[in-house]
Amino acid sequence: MDSVRTIDWVDGAVEIIDQTALPDEVRVLRLSTVDGLVDAIRRLAVRGAPALGVAGALGVALAVREYPDPAPAIEAVRTARPTAVNLARGVDRAAARISAGPDAVLAEALRVRDEEIASSAAQGRAGADLVTMLCGGAPRLLTHCNTGALAAVVGGTALAVVAELHRRGALAGVVASETRPLLQGARLTAWELRQLGVPFRVAVDSVGPFLMARGDIDAVIVGADRICANGDVVNKVGTYAHALGARRAGIPFLVVAPESTVDTGTPDGAAVQIEDRGRDEVLRFRGTRTAPDGVDAVNPAFDVTPYDLVTAIVTDRRVIRLDQGDRV
Amino acid sequence: MDSVRTIDWVDGAVEIIDQTALPDEVRVLRLSTVDGLVDAIRRLAVRGAPALGVAGALGVALAVREYPDPAPAIEAVRTARPTAVNLARGVDRAAARISAGPDAVLAEALRVRDEEIASSAAQGRAGADLVTMLCGGAPRLLTHCNTGALAAVVGGTALAVVAELHRRGALAGVVASETRPLLQGARLTAWELRQLGVPFRVAVDSVGPFLMARGDIDAVIVGADRICANGDVVNKVGTYAHALGARRAGIPFLVVAPESTVDTGTPDGAAVQIEDRGRDEVLRFRGTRTAPDGVDAVNPAFDVTPYDLVTAIVTDRRVIRLDQGDRV
Numbered sequence: 001m002d003s004v005r006t007i008d009w010v011d012g013a014v015e016i017i018d019q020t021a022l023p024d025e026v027r028v029l030r031l032s033t034v035d036g037l038v039d040a041i042r043r044l045a046v047r048g049a050p051a052l053g054v055a056g057a058l059g060v061a062l063a064v065r066e067y068p069d070p071a072p073a074i075e076a077v078r079t080a081r082p083t084a085v086n087l088a089r090g091v092d093r094a095a096a097r098i099s100a101g102p103d104a105v106l107a108e109a110l111r112v113r114d115e116e117i118a119s120s121a122a123q124g125r126a127g128a129d130l131v132t133m134l135c136g137g138a139p140r141l142l143t144h145c146n147t148g149a150l151a152a153v154v155g156g157t158a159l160a161v162v163a164e165l166h167r168r169g170a171l172a173g174v175v176a177s178e179t180r181p182l183l184q185g186a187r188l189t190a191w192e193l194r195q196l197g198v199p200f201r202v203a204v205d206s207v208g209p210f211l212m213a214r215g216d217i218d219a220v221i222v223g224a225d226r227i228c229a230n231g232d233v234v235n236k237v238g239t240y241a242h243a244l245g246a247r248r249a250g251i252p253f254l255v256v257a258p259e260s261t262v263d264t265g266t267p268d269g270a271a272v273q274i275e276d277r278g279r280d281e282v283l284r285f286r287g288t289r290t291a292p293d294g295v296d297a298v299n300p301a302f303d304v305t306p307y308d309l310v311t312a313i314v315t316d317r318r319v320i321r322l323d324q325g326d327r328v
Numbered sequence: 329m330d331s332v333r334t335i336d337w338v339d340g341a342v343e344i345i346d347q348t349a350l351p352d353e354v355r356v357l358r359l360s361t362v363d364g365l366v367d368a369i370r371r372l373a374v375r376g377a378p379a380l381g382v383a384g385a386l387g388v389a390l391a392v393r394e395y396p397d398p399a400p401a402i403e404a405v406r407t408a409r410p411t412a413v414n415l416a417r418g419v420d421r422a423a424a425r426i427s428a429g430p431d432a433v434l435a436e437a438l439r440v441r442d443e444e445i446a447s448s449a450a451q452g453r454a455g456a457d458l459v460t461m462l463c464g465g466a467p468r469l470l471t472h473c474n475t476g477a478l479a480a481v482v483g484g485t486a487l488a489v490v491a492e493l494h495r496r497g498a499l500a501g502v503v504a505s506e507t508r509p510l511l512q513g514a515r516l517t518a519w520e521l522r523q524l525g526v527p528f529r530v531a532v533d534s535v536g537p538f539l540m541a542r543g544d545i546d547a548v549i550v551g552a553d554r555i556c557a558n559g560d561v562v563n564k565v566g567t568y569a570h571a572l573g574a575r576r577a578g579i580p581f582l583v584v585a586p587e588s589t590v591d592t593g594t595p596d597g598a599a600v601q602i603e604d605r606g607r608d609e610v611l612r613f614r615g616t617r618t619a620p621d622g623v624d625a626v627n628p629a630f631d632v633t634p635y636d637l638v639t640a641i642v643t644d645r646r647v648i649r650l651d652q653g654d655r656v
Contacts, residue, residue: 023620175626178610178618180508180532186611186619194620202610202618202625204508206533206566210631213568238534240541244572282506282530283514288616290506290530291514292351292522297530298503303538 006150007046007054009110012065014058016046019150019184023191034063034073041080041087044182048151049084049225049261050116056090057109064102082273083234083302084225085263113153119258119316120155127161127256127314128168131219134252134311138172139165139218142208145179145236146188147223147256157223158256159192161314166198173199175217177208179236181281181299205238209245220246224257224313231307231320231328232269237300243309252311259315262328269304277301334478335374335382337438340393342386344374347478347512351519362391362401369408369415372510376479377412377553377589378444384418385437392430410601411562411630412553413591441481447586447644448483455489455584455642456496459547462580462639466500467493467546470536473507473564474516475551475584485551486584487520489642494526501527503545505536507564509609509627533566537573548574552585552641559635559648559656560597565628571637580639587643590656597632605629 004026007016013032020043021027029045031037037059040046046055059077063070078091090112097104131139141162145151148159155163165171174193179185186202193200203211211217220242226234233239233255246253266272279297283290291297313320313328320326335344341360348371349355357373359365365387368374374383387405391398406419418440425432459467469490473479476487483491493499502521507513514530521528531539539545548570554562561567561583574581594600607625611618619625641648641656648654 177534178508180506180534183618190619190623194623200623202607202623203627204533204565204610206505206508206569207626207628207631209569209572210565210628211626213632216626237532237538241534241537241569241573244537244576245569248572279530282532285613286616286618288614290511290614291518295518295522295528295530298535298539298544299531300535300538303535304541 005153007051007058007153008113009058009061009106014062016040017150018045019047019188020045023187034059034066034077037062038076038080048146049086049223050120050152050157050258052081052084053086053090053260054113054116054153056087057094057112060091060094061102061106061109064098064105081275083275086260089260116153116258117155120152120157120160122316123157123256123258123314124155124160124164126319127221127254128164128170130254130312130314130319131161131165131221132170135218137170140172140216142175142177142211142217142220142242143189144177144185144222144238144242146184148189148192150188150192151223157258158221159189161221161256162198163196166196171198175203175211176200177205177238177242178202179238180205208242209248212245212249212251217251219252219254221254221256224255224261225302226266226272227255227257227262227313227328228266228268228272229264229328230268231310231313231322233305233310234269234272234302235305237303240303240305243305247309253309255310255313257313257315259317262315264328269306272304275301333481335379335386335481336441337386337389337434342390344368345478346373347375347516348373351515362387362394362405365390366404366408376474377414377551378448378480378485378586380409380412381414381418381588382441382444382481384415385422385440388419388422389430389434389437392426392433409603411603414588417588444481444586445483448480448485448488450644451485451584451586451642452483452488452492454647455549455582456492456498458582458640458642458647459489459493459549460498463546465498468500468544470503470505470539470545470548470570471517472505472513472550472566472570474512476517476520478516478520479551485586486549487517489549489584490526491524494524499526503531503539504528505533505566505570506530507566508533536570537576540573540577540579545579547580547582549582549584552583552589553630554594554600555583555585555590555641555656556594556596556600557592557656558596559638559641559650561633561638562597562600562630563633565631568631568633571633575637581637583638583641585641585643587645590643592656597634600632603629
């Protein structure tokens with residue numbers, strides 16, 4: 001995976017791996033306009049908090065090339081999705097360089113990209129050290145959604161820890177939660193784990209807490225879309241249920257995310273706008289309908305895991321042991 | 329719904345509504361052989377603990393007509409699925425009448441059917457009374473899997489309570505959890521709720537605990553495949569996660585099931601064989617694949633909700649307030 005970048009700047013445009021086409025096809029999309037990038041972000045062709053940070057920064061680089069007044073286009077990138085703090089952060093970092101000219105904007109966007117790459121490696125090492133300390137040399141981990149290279153540039157967050165443990169020979173196996181409605185676990189994480197050679201099984205989302213209760217899982221490891229000042233973790237819907245299961249089973253619940261996901265300006269999870277992505281994602285499944293026509297659905301894309309259920313947050317710069325009283 | 333029976337004996341054969349065809353088509357299957365019935369049970373064309381009890385009893389009626397020595401066929405019905413106690417109970421009740429002749433076997437099987445119909449009405453009334461007492465006159469309920477007429481003969485269990493509350497004008501609405509992998513919630517419960525005229529929304533399974541945490545749900549109401557002597561509840565996988573969510577949110581978690589589901593011969597959930605239905609259900613979704621080819625899955629069809637998370641169990645004969653120290 002380290003040879004393919006999920007998102008990058010290539011010859012004057014943004015190139016991404018189209019995640020809606022996986023696992024059937026590895027399709028590279030070339031996005032040379034802001035409209036194209038915003039559309040790709042909205043339909044989750046590029047997704048994952050770290051990747052969205054890079055997308056935001058590169059979007060500003062596109063905007064200053066495309067428009068004499070780039071402000072409306074930059075705002076469109078900034079608000080393409082509401083929940084992950086990284087998107088707005090990436091936009092703001094690149095936009096802060098506009099007065100220095102397009103080359104300075106692009107240079108800053110590429111710095112955001114390079115920092116995410118370095119950050120991922122640091123998270124992988126620190127997270128692997130922590131898992132080994134808490135769970136020993138052959139842990140059975142459960143993960144949710146996709147937190148691998150496809151959610152970042154290379155490597156990822158929680159899945160970078162999985163990959164690092166596998167490289168060290170210190171991992172028994174992984175359960176990948178399928179992650180309805182869009183199946184980032186079954187489609188994307190399974191695809192990455194197979195490429196990494198990690199032993200794994202896919203499971204429906206609701207089975208996690210039961211697997212923990214019957215002793216099949218040693219720790220849960222997930223990413224984050226936003227980490228609030230009090231330690232509340234906003235992440236893909238389903239994360240909270242896994243955290244409740246881990247607490248009841250007495251196993252660690254670990255969150256791995258770049259420092260750029262930490263948002264001390266948001267006091268707690270209740271202050272975060274949770275995106276509802278509408279009924280169609282729930283009522284259709286890759287084109288196949290799941291329910292009778294004409295019914296309604298509720299579809300929050302994220303949930304909030306209260307800080308007291310989190311054992312530790314691992315970033316590229318620190319390990320925050322919430323279970324030992326550390327503060328964000 | 330009360331005019332159509334999910335399973336019945338019609339002109340010398342078992343007739344069922346084929347639940348694998350819903351919601352696209354209401355198809356009646358006529359099963360005149362034990363092999364046909366066992367196949368229908370295994371592939372979930374007929375499912376739900378009360379309906380399986382009737383299927384078991386009617387299966388014995390088929391067996392004594394089809395075979396001079398019906399014992400192997402009866403055993404095949406008895407073991408077609410392992411988790412719901414009702415299937416074996418229905419078989420045993422009808423089989424106990426074999427010495428009295430085929431007509432006596434059929435009469436006993438029809439008694440099992442008629443008792444399930446009466447039981448459903450009693451559960452509906454008692455459950456509705458309890459919900460109103462605990463949650464007031466306009467509760468917002470969350471339910472999982474399918475516990476309606478399609479899981480019984482008419483009426484159902486937890487969904488009979490929903491229907492009764494709706495008839496009384498004492499229900500604000502329902503969230504139906506889709507219930508992966510086979511989508512009994514999205515396909516079957518949504519179909520039944522629409523026929524009943526109940527306001528409802530479908531949701532992915534993992535969202536339930538978050539909806540409870542943010543105050544959108546007043547109580548969780550589910551059925552059961554087996555209730556153990558200590559009050560542990562074995563039910564469709566995902567039930568346990570909802571129970572954890574209800575406990576954390578401080579809302580009631582209610583189980584509705586016929587007395588025939590109570591199995592005092594099983595001490596607790598750890599003693600129950602949990603059926604693993606294999607990888608294909610997880611990795612395919614109505615024919616569409618969810619993950620890359622060649623990956624493995626873990627697929628327990630049920631989970632165990634520990635008795636201490638259950639507020640009350642409502643049967644056709646009693647309300648067991650586990651939260652107040654009542655015993656099964």
